[in-house]
Amino acid sequence: MASRFNALKADASWQKVWDESRTFAARDDSPKPRSYVLEMFPYPSGRIHMGHVRNYTMGDVLARYRRMIGHEVLHPMGWDAFGMPAENAAMEKGVHPGAWTRANIETMKAQLKRLGFALDWTRELATCEPDYYGHEQALFLDLFKAGLVYRKESAVNWDPVDMTVLANEQVIDGRGWRSGALVERRKLSQWFLKITDFADDLLNGLGALEHWPDKVKLMQENWIGRSQGLTFSFKLSDGDKVDVFTTRPDTMFGSAFVAVAADHPIARALADRNPDAAAFIELCKRGGTTAAELETQEKLGFDTGLTATHPLDPAWQLPVYIANFVLMEYGTGAVFGVPAHDQRDLDFARKYGLPVKRVVSEGEIEDPVFVGNEAYGGPGVLVNSHFLDGMDIEDAKRTVISRAEGEGWGTGSTVFRLRDWGVSRQRYWGTPIPIIHCDTCGVVPVPRDQLPVVLPEDVSFDVPGNPLDRHTAWNTVDCPSCGATARRETDTLDTFVNSSWYFIRFASQPEGKPFDRAVAEQWLPVGQYIGGVEHAILHLLYARFWTRALKHIGQLDVAEPFAGLFTQGMVTHETYSRTIETLGTDGVDVIHKPLWLGPDDIERRDGGVFEIATGEAVTIGRVEKMSKSKKNTVDPEPIVDQYGADAVRWFMLSDSPPERDLPWSESGIEGSWRFVQRLWRLFDGATEGGEGASKDAALDRKLHQTIAGIAVDIDALSFNKAVAKLYALVNEIERAAPSASRSAAIATLMRLVAPMAPHIAEEAWAAAGNDGLIADAPWPEVDPALLVEDEVTIALQVNGKLRDTVTMAKGTAKDVMEALALANPNVQRSIGDATPKKIIVVPDRLVNVVA
């Protein structure tokens, strides 16, 4: 008789079977159609969290479903194992980063296994092992040889807490993305990858990514930031010249000044002989870079005393300023100011009393004197602009550019916001950059036969900074070129380099080289990539670049690494807090602030919520992303212990659309657990023999509609809809009287739930006497004849309002429908004395009487 489904026991036994039979190992030589399903690999921080569970469950459902429809599926897992937390742990706990990382991997791997993911563990990799990063070093040298790697002295973002350089992308509001410390500017010799060589291609390539979210494509587009315009020269009064870039060459006749960045060569030259200029430049550098500071920061300038000759009017001299709002990193580091049509220029002009001349008019206004403090940037017609007068903006741009090119003082040009990728990190726990610095030979690549350059194990973290710098036994080497004593590069690679090609290594991992081209090309691109939207720019852009770079050097012919991308929402939870009083920094003021409490710290009683430890009343806060700081995390492991893997997986897929946030709740997981038990009661009952040989046509139809429906939903990653359809099917099976149809439906249901709840599906499959694994079973076939209803419910409307519904045979003739509608008492009552003016009949849908 019906027993309980023992999830703990079933989970373990089926996981063991899958493991031992290598059920999910992908075959490189398979003749089947291929599916590469990949979720962003985790950083081994210690334990898995609900975000991982949700991410990997989604990928798993897709992978298992694709197997069932006959694909050879590659669904691998590995570890993004280099990074700063390991070094932080080393400093705080005195444990070696490698030992810490490898222990975390063991823990997390065991946790992932308990969720029964259909992963090919034979391809597992960890980026911190020499057999991964050694190949990365080889690829780095290939790119170096191809001229895609260079070294330059540059101002870098220095994180004073983590004691490292950060990429621009890792600076958020002027603070380090990890430490939150205010970033300083420093000059260091750094390694760069020439991502800007591919700026155009990276931008254009977005157009072909049909299965990427528009949002992510747009974010990348904005990040790459292509601007078309004119780059041209001003002759300066000292005989020098200055190049500027503008997207508005049409406004040439509205210019009032030229401004250069504080670190522009002209500014630096002036500072050498003018202490006031030097002081101004210092002032500019001190300015904060946060959004709030920038918004309120005044536009400041320093008059260099130089003048610039307007290229279209030799008699016209413009003052040249050093200005705090001009960026050296963008364009040419110099601009010409058109105050009437650019807000920053207007602010600047008003402050220094410069002329403000209107050159674009949106209507009747043609007065050259521009009034007000709001620049006009909209459409219009050129005015006060000599030969440009009367043209629209685009015409005027073209005219000025062709004139500049004809006269030789400027060229039409494209400028990108994207900068080259600085990959040097002054850290230990990363891929050593395979370069040797020799006093005589300069920069010398490590010879291939000396790869991998392995990280030394014996390092100490008792002082800040990079331990590799202090490790002279490691960093002192003979120059491969001249044999003299030389020094190893002690910078390591940004961890984003590790994740820029791991998906290629998953597809093919030979021993002697990074990948086998033919094998990798069979699997790539990744068909469906799933991960958090936080990687929309950095990781995804770098991986796209790396793929292009490999293509450029002839190692891999793949246009894009990820054909399909899905960004899943976060797992959220209520927050709990009570207010505590604490003294402010002055030691006097009393500040009220929330003390966050965890879900296990509180209890609900007497209609309220209280802290268990103190009995104090607790405030329920907003539902937020699970985070340690808000203490609203739920550890997956005890949940799996209590409810089993299938219930947890089911909950992860239920209710919320996968791209939106999923609010974790106790009642939700209990509901999922109840459903698993409901399934078991059906499956268990089915083995007792399906009594009756009768057909149940309605149930047959429902079953086949469900098979077809959830296939569509899974393909679209609409797991919540697939789950709802399964609930509806189960409801109907439970209500149905015993019949052959019902028994068949239950047998089919096993396969329908197999991608989502694989353990109970295997258990039921085996109990029903089937051979082999349900994981290897084919997806049920759909009988197309059963997808169409033979009866339909028709809505009867009067003036668009629903008055009744009637059931009739599908395909009922229009005039019959109309007659039935007019004969309907509810319709008649609603029409009353009025005469129908018009009757709309939509076959198999509705009749609308307009009266």
Add this chain to the structure above:
RNA sequence: GCGGACGUGGCGGAAUGGUAGACGCCGGAGACUUAAAAUCUUCUGCCCUUCGAGGCGUGCGGGUUCGAGUCCCGCCGUCCGCACCA
């Protein structure tokens, strides 16, 4: 400031321009039980009700349409990304 997404019951959310609220959660009532748990049945947008029905409902205001959650215009709100990018 620029760009984007979203707004539907107490909650998560369904809905090719055609019966709004599928499915789940919470909640109510009942059955089974000595009792509880589990399970099952049933109700569950709001208002009004003479129990036949009716009215109102998808952030707000307009519009297109026989018909709008869905399309168009204008607001409001929430969230996300970028941000002195010339």
